Amino acid sequence: MKNGKSSHLTLSSLIVIGILILGHLTAGNRELDTDTKKSQSPTESYNKVMAVLTHTRCMNCHPSGDVPRQGEDAHLHYFDVERGPEGQGLTGYTCNTCHQKENNNYSGVPGAPHWGLAPSSMAWEGKSETEIATQILDPERNGGKNLKEIEKHLTEDELVLWAWEPGVNAEGVLREIPPVSKQEFIVAVKEWIAAGAPIPSGQN
């Protein structure tokens, strides 16, 4: 029989190695761990953040053109409504003509405070995660925000947080929410920013 202490150490090492391997394996895909108490690497945080930002709930209002996208299939918003001069629509109608500050269960029209499109400088459609992340961090394109302000926007802005309570569509069907829970997302944003918002290399 081996000495108890040394076998205990071996077991601990094996467990730590196991955890490290597990962490590495899960970092690159979207089957993400829902244990928010666990501390994660900046890359893990980054991946969670990007999993949300590239979901249709967010991408639909960060189009590259002047027409929003809508629906799970991200088709062009019916009636070709346009961003207009300030991302709030035109004048015969504005975004507010139909969208109010709350989701509307009767009409299936989604709503949140200051509903509108992200400016063209914040267009994400057709861009890689690296490009999107770089854009978010660039004060020239993110509305002059520093890291703290970026964190505040991503974790507190009502339009951003709408993604987790997107309401029902015209057929009464609940819209999909991002693959990461709101709580997890907020934690991931904070941890990523706290780590200096590094963008992992060698990723898309």
Add this chain to the structure above:
Amino acid sequence: MKVTFTINGESQSIEVTDGNSPLLWVIRDGLDLKGTKFGCGKAACGACTIHVDGEAIRSCSYPVKVAEGKNITTIEGLSENGILHPVQQAWKELVVPQCGYCQPGFIMATAAMLSEISNPSDEDIDKNIINVCRCATYYRMRKAIHRAAELTSNNS
């Protein structure tokens, strides 16, 4: 709950059990103003268009509770002292309506647009006027909108 707003110049206080009830039905059935129409109930067709604080709003997708304290105009309130709004005058000059069901919504949307763009181009009209007309009176509407812009600038 009680909701109080001004509609066509008159103050109204409505008792509603469901504050999320679309304003469209309060207007049509509660206040008996039938000019604002139900076409789809999903903010797609624009037949329910009214003005809230001067902006075009699709009343089928606007909860009555949000109307609290607002200034609402429906098609019935567009004319002043019996004088038709320039959009309505132009609509008559060009004899635009056919079945007429969608027309109040178009007139309200057009009036809202003209208050911001006083001399719209055809492209402005194409982009801003996105209601649905099945009789397809769009051709005359376009002419009437130009005429309404003319009448508006003549008046000012």
Add this chain to the structure above:
Amino acid sequence: MSKSKNKKGIKRRKFLKYTGVGVGLMIGGVWAARNSIRRKIFEVGEKLILPFQGDTSSPLLWLQVTPENTIILHSSKVEMGQGSFTSLAQLAAEELEVDMDKIEVVHAETGSGNIDGMGTGGSMSIASLWLPLREMAATMRVMLHTKAAEKLSVSASSLTASNGIITSGNQSITYGEIVEGVTDWDIPDTPILKERSTFRHIGKAIPRVDLHDKVIGSPIFGMDAEYPNMLYASVVRSRLVDSVMSNFDTSDAENMPGVVKVVKQKDFVGVIAESYVEANNARLKVIFDYEPNQLWNLEDIEKAITVGNGTKTIIQKSGKPVEDIEEEGDIIQIEFRSPIGAHAQLEPNGAVANYVDGRVEIKISTQVPKVTRDEVAKALGLSKDDVNIIPTFLGGGFGRRLHTPNAIQAAIMSKVVGKPVKSFFDRKQEFQNDTFRPPTHHIMKAKVSGKNILGIEHQFVSGDTMFNSALDPGIGSIIRADIGSIRGGSIMYDLLPHRSTYYHVDLPFATSFWRSLGLLANAFAIESFMDELAIQTGQDPIQMRLDAISNKTSYSIRTKNVIKACAEKAGYTDEITNGKAMGFASTIDTGSPCAHVVEVSMEGEEIIIHKVTVAFDCGIAVNPDQVKAQIEGCVCMGISAAMYEKMDLKNNKLYPINYGSYRMALMKNTPREIDIVLIEGTDSPGPVGEPPMGPIGAAIGNAIRRLTGKRLTELPLQRYS
């Protein structure tokens, strides 16, 4: 000009005798002769303007003089945007010698006895009432004169009349005063009608009589109708085709706020509540099972709608089938398809019913007040006299409102709950319970030798248009002559050996009348093919058509005039100019020929329609501005259907279910220019509301063919890769 009622009576008797023959010979002979009878019916149906099917013997049924000295015209033809009220008012005002501001038009209640046996549709309102209404108005004028002479104690010959006032010497009396206290009227022989040269109203661009109401939002539509103490209802309808609903559980619905009663009948479940919102919310809580009889997807429908399937009728057989033509030549063959089309009219279907003590009154947007009345009477076990239908202004008809089961449901619910009930579909129910324009499939064939077209053939199949319709004139469904689907399906190029064969298929969902019926799809196939023949045989498409139409009938001559006028007005050319190409097409429908030239360009994959030139011959244009309005509407609605619209079917579910996802032409898809030439090729008014839609699909397809070299064969034409 009619000299007496007898002349009109003879015309009517001729028509009735015709169908009488069919019915009379049903026992035995007609089944054997059905194909030739079908052909005859088709031939007659394509050109015939059916006489008005109602009582035009007494002006008192139609024309009312008020004490305020105005005229109320009670119209049994409904107003659904096509301008019937205005033109009918012009006819009446003309012969009554009153100004247009003295005449008002209202919908005739069925209880008044002024009942239209046919319903409003087929573009026949003005054409069928052109003489009868004028005769009634002229007769009334004589009646008023006679009574005035009595009341003034003068001779009738001393009277002059102007705008509702009759004068003799220094005496005068208004129409309103004349009718006062009079209960008995002698109805004289019909007087001579006014000469064309004296017309003050007919032929003028009078503004619509409903214009003011429609720009101020007056509550004139079915959805606006009310009764005191009214309740609101929402009915459960199937969301799946060919499926049986069962095991209804209404317990949750019954407990919803505002619900007064849930009504369970043999074929519907209705939720009645204090408000529309509450009724609808509760209706969505009704639980039930679906049992599809069979799985249906769009490909199954397309397989069914394939030439060769269904009941076959040869419509035209002056030529052999192209495959059997013996002369040497090349066979050109192209197949075409059109999709399921939705009506998508803005006002949903519904009814407001008030059942009291064994009688029911219903306010409803309907194209068939008589059918609505008869169906309600039958369903409720009432006599027809105990049912009064009050038609309202329709927020769009287009053939959708020939089926009005909402009236029966509202009436039953009103009876059950003891209060008036307003019951309406929501938009999703509209889309999933429409009576769609049926999808079609066409095979066009021709054999050509050089520039000679040795023969041309149209084979086509369509879902039902007429059989399940209330308007089926009886004989049609017996021998399967679907006059609706074959509209536009005949080849009008009678100098070419031509053949047309129609196949009828019943689909697992309701299909019926949609503005111009088979015309849009049939013309798309035939006129696209004619253009293709012109291209492949190196001919001018205009001249080729003109050379292929004889001078045998006035229709042929009028059609050629329309073709020439359109090509000339548009400056038609095969050449591409500044990135734009032109496309030409022409049709004749219900006797009114029409031609279009469309100018298109492309921006990437997007087809842009810049201009449409239209030449149209409807005979006398009672109101030329309203004729133009109908042409503009047909062009733009035709662009919508030909370019963008289609319904889909997946796992028995019809979709899309709303505007937006059901793509339609909007303001931005409307041509900048619509140039119209009106031609008067005959001396009476002909159909207007539908014929101008015919050429649009093919004209666009032909323009694209010239522009890109690609022949588009499927509607809708706008596609994205």
